[in-house]
Amino acid sequence: MAEVLVFVDHVDGAVRKPTLELLTLARRIGEPVAVSLGSGAENTAPALAEHGAVRVLTAEAPEFADYLVVPKVDAVQAAFEAVSPSAVLFPSSAEGKEIAARLAVRIGSGIITDAVDLEAGEEGPVATQSVFAAAFTTRSRVSRGTPVITVKPNSAAVEAAPAAGAVEALEVSFSEKATGTKVVARTPRESTGRPDLTEAAIVVSGGRGVGGAENFPVVEALADSLGAAVGASRAAVDAGWYPHTNQVGQTGKTVSPQLYIAAGISGAIQHRAGMQTSKTIVAVNKDAEAPIFDLVDYGVVGDLFEVVPQLTEEVKTRKG
């Protein structure tokens, strides 16, 4: 069976969930060979083996952290040449997409980004994408070269499938350009203790109707009662009420959770593009005419400062 290269997204050896989803999808089109780079790379092997990686190629070098993107492109290219895979898969993170883009140019292959599903086809893997603010679904394939595909988080349910996961050291010689962009400083983001926005099963988002940064705890309290991530609309982010990293929308993050709760969000196209594929959508808004109500499974026309705290209390009571 053909081997499929899977780029591993991990933090100091802890594999992030989108990579496990990627391994699940990779098994539909071949045998996954994982490429794990940087500090703690070898520690990713058990989790990767548990989810179907037949081999884990690892490389640790300070270059991966000290310089932007190119050292990892060099390493993935080395893995590509060593394995001759039938496809190369990346998580659709900012980094994943950039490595994929540069690899595609180097190996002269087509690239598909932000796939939401992947299956084997007669002429190679077929990727499903959600486009035009999720108004259309397309099916595409790479027609020249080895398919390079990036896949969005929450595109598949993680399935365990134990495999050998033999660890092999990957030989990488860095290109002259590898040290072009220096990472001068890195400040890790402080953990909020809440689930990651793109990975969360439930997302609670606040918008213009929240009215100010000082009111966001109302949204956070509901999120915490449900074990949810917190999102914000562009209006709330632009007003400085919540960090940009939590922005849901076309220019922020796209989320596709089981449940999306929009509080004080009108539902402009920008925002809808980021959440329209959520399984169940709920909204609370004062304005009965807000476009968000066209999307909802359940909507409450009312003051979010009345409705949301009552909901939070009720969730806590029901959860006991």
Next chain:
Amino acid sequence: MSLRIVVCVKYVPDATGDRHFAEDLTVDRDDVDGLLSELDEYAVEQALQIADEADDAEITVLTVGPEDAKDALRKALSMGADKAVHVEDEDLHGTDALGTSLVLARAIEKTGYDLVVCGMASTDGTMGVLAAMLAERLGVPQVSLLSEVSVEDGTVTGRRDGDTATEQLQARLPAVVSVTDQSGEARYPSFKGIMAAKKKPVASWDLSDLDIEAEDVGLEGAWTAVEGATERPARTAGTIVKDEGEGGKQLAAFLAERKFI
């Protein structure tokens, strides 16, 4: 020495319009008004600010697209860019990201550059891969997805707010940068700017000017093929209640019924 800045911009179908596909599964550009991609306005703005700080700078805006794409160039010129390059060729219809990056890279080399500035993604394709592809093709550093950027003494510095960390990045020119929508509000063209834009030079190049063969671009030369596009069925209308004091509890009952609580 003059700092030569090239800003890559895209003319896209208005996202508030009813976007759809043409019969050949390329984006239908006839039925929806086009405009300068909003995310590229941030790139133009940052280029203008970098130019303001430089002793001597010249900004060229560059686009690849049909005749109408000149509108995107005009907007950037009216914001304050100095000149424009429009790459137009009927063989370009259906060109994908890899092909577009080839055309842009050739045009940038022909123009001459010290700094290339891109938006974080287009608002239609939203791939967000072009800056990385350009850096790869041009063989220069990429300093991408910046929320802050500055250029001093031949070095570009910027801040990137990632998922797990904030990074300060630095590279020597020439380089390719891309900026996010957090980099700073884009200015509105002034009346004076709009009038001045009409007199600014817009060069028109075709594939032969860039030594690119027709078979390497366009729908035939694309590295990817769209096999089908289906409109997502509209969501069926849900339950909407008016809060009369019990809205939160009613919502909780709905969530419990769906097993979220």
